[in-house]
Amino acid sequence: MLKQPTDQDLHRIAEANHFVLNDAEIGAFQQSIAKSLASYTTIENLSDSTVRTRDRDHGHAPLPEKNAYGAWAWKTSIRTREDGALHGKRIAIKDNISVAGVPLLNGSEIMEGYVSEADATVVARILAAGAEIAGKAVSENLCFSGGSHTSYPGPVLNPLDTKRMSGGSSSGNGALLAANECDIAIGGDQGGSVRIPASWCGVVGLKPSWGLVPYTGAFPIEPSLDHLGPMARTVDDIALMLDVIAGRDGLDARQIEVPHALPSYSTALEANIAGLRVGILKEGFGWEGLSDPDVDDAVRQATETFRKLGMTVKQVSVPMHLHGLDVWTGIATEGAWSVMVRDNVIAYGSQALQDIGLIDFYRKAKLEKAQLFSPTVKGVILLGHYLAEQTGGVFYAKAQNLRRKLRAAYDQALSEVDILVMPTTPTTAPRHEPEASLGRTMEIALNMMPNTATFDATGHPALSIPCATVGGMPVGMMIVGRHFEEQTILAVAKAFETQGISQSGRQSDEA
Numbered sequence: 001m002l003k004q005p006t007d008q009d010l011h012r013i014a015e016a017n018h019f020v021l022n023d024a025e026i027g028a029f030q031q032s033i034a035k036s037l038a039s040y041t042t043i044e045n046l047s048d049s050t051v052r053t054r055d056r057d058h059g060h061a062p063l064p065e066k067n068a069y070g071a072w073a074w075k076t077s078i079r080t081r082e083d084g085a086l087h088g089k090r091i092a093i094k095d096n097i098s099v100a101g102v103p104l105l106n107g108s109e110i111m112e113g114y115v116s117e118a119d120a121t122v123v124a125r126i127l128a129a130g131a132e133i134a135g136k137a138v139s140e141n142l143c144f145s146g147g148s149h150t151s152y153p154g155p156v157l158n159p160l161d162t163k164r165m166s167g168g169s170s171s172g173n174g175a176l177l178a179a180n181e182c183d184i185a186i187g188g189d190q191g192g193s194v195r196i197p198a199s200w201c202g203v204v205g206l207k208p209s210w211g212l213v214p215y216t217g218a219f220p221i222e223p224s225l226d227h228l229g230p231m232a233r234t235v236d237d238i239a240l241m242l243d244v245i246a247g248r249d250g251l252d253a254r255q256i257e258v259p260h261a262l263p264s265y266s267t268a269l270e271a272n273i274a275g276l277r278v279g280i281l282k283e284g285f286g287w288e289g290l291s292d293p294d295v296d297d298a299v300r301q302a303t304e305t306f307r308k309l310g311m312t313v314k315q316v317s318v319p320m321h322l323h324g325l326d327v328w329t330g331i332a333t334e335g336a337w338s339v340m341v342r343d344n345v346i347a348y349g350s351q352a353l354q355d356i357g358l359i360d361f362y363r364k365a366k367l368e369k370a371q372l373f374s375p376t377v378k379g380v381i382l383l384g385h386y387l388a389e390q391t392g393g394v395f396y397a398k399a400q401n402l403r404r405k406l407r408a409a410y411d412q413a414l415s416e417v418d419i420l421v422m423p424t425t426p427t428t429a430p431r432h433e434p435e436a437s438l439g440r441t442m443e444i445a446l447n448m449m450p451n452t453a454t455f456d457a458t459g460h461p462a463l464s465i466p467c468a469t470v471g472g473m474p475v476g477m478m479i480v481g482r483h484f485e486e487q488t489i490l491a492v493a494k495a496f497e498t499q500g501i502s503q504s505g506r507q508s509d510e511a
């Protein structure tokens with residue numbers, strides 16, 4: 001029950017909002033508030049009819065000896081039917097996505113003790129398609145890192161070389177797929193978090209068009225950047241999963257642009273890709289101080305495969321790509337601060353389904369345990385709060401407007417070619433740096449995203465596929481397409497995968 005505010009409360013709040021109240025005004029506002037509070041009593045007493053915890057096996061914490069890479073956050077064996085498109089598939093769910101009755105840490109110690117009350121839409125759809133939910137995969141701390149070193153309870157190791165990072169923020173997903181501990185994993189991507197671990201772990205990862213896959217039931221960063229998408233070892237499994245999870249759920253405000261009728265992505269894999277036009281994005285290569293020239297070369301060389309497949313390949317230029325990360329930063333920093341910090345993961349103004357249990361737990365955790373926020377999250381709080389205080393959101397607002405311009409710039413290029421290609425990440429998986437300073441910890445969490453984050457801002461679909469190895473580690477090639485043309489990306493990726501396997505370049509180093 002909400003208590004009537006004291007007169008003191010009203011004076012304090014008025015002062016915080018830069019006005020003053022006299023005694024007569026206080027009296028009048030108290031009366032008006034008393035009337036409104038009756039509605040809050042009603043709200044408290046009405047059921048909002050959301051589905052709560054089901055009767056199911058809640059699983060167990062992973063045994064350390066069966067968690068060599070620190071990639072499992074929780075183990076389950078949830079299956080609700082014995083048939084369906086995903087029957088026989090073992091699925092890992094990134095630990096920022098709700099599975100009813102199962103803990104959700106979102107990579108942060110402050111969430112210790114929280115248990116999700118309802119299945120996310122993607123989880124409900126996966127179960128309805130007959131798959132087994134094999135567990136939750138470790139996420140970076142509140143999803144705010146592209147490395148795999150900020151996760152609680154510990155870093156995630158890359159199974160291909162355990163001294164290296166698996167990439168984040170879907171860090172566990174990449175490691176579990178590379179280690180063959182699941183067949184398909186659902187990741188989240190606001191700045192590259194599906195594609196970075198796919199790139200560094202040598203698997204396939206798709207960030208679908210913004211909105212295509214409902215975000216309902218996943219812990220957000222900022223609604224206009226939030227995406228969920230599949231990761232797997234094969235393009236077939238990506239398409240199979242996309243068929244299951246894509247489409248409106250009627251609960252997610254991010255789905256405003258999603259077409260009501262969607263193609264069959266699995267069927268689209270067989271489409272004829274000869275004649276399609278590939279654009280090598282000039283500005284996606286040679287990032288000053290970031291790019292490994294061997295990675296750039298390997299991706300350029302891999303595009304020869306497209307020629308062999310009968311596609312045309314040319315270089316295209318989108319100068320604004322160089323500012324994509326700036327636009328993203330303007331949206332992500334203040335946006336994440338407002339949603340995740342100021343507003344307890346509520347996006348005010350949206351009609352999306354709200355997770356009351358999560359909001360309540362997280363609000364209290366934030367009040368009591370803020371000291372446990374990771375360096376990356378503290379960085380977002382410091383700059384986001386400062387920006388709001390100094391500028392009142394003007395930079396956020398302008399960055400949102402610039403997003404349209406950025407999107408139009410890529411759309412222009414995508415009117416001349418069917419897909420854009422570039423390295424997913426400027427390097428292969430870097431080494432863990434356990435002794436890193438605070439500054440270095442932040443740097444290695446954020447320095448790999450110039451090609452990925454921009455497409456979270458514009459919402460274009462983007463897939464990372466292994467295309468070579470450098471120094472024994474996989475190189476990811478990113479294929480970007482037009483909005484809601486995942487079928488084209490998948491058909492191209494499938495053809496590349498089929499062709500690529502017979503090539504020596506896939507297995508050996510491209511010096």
Ligand SMILES: NC(=O)c1ccccc1
Nearest residue numbers: 145146189190191192193
């Ligand atoms: N959640 C993300 O996609 C992300 C990726 C990299 C850095 C920060 C955030």
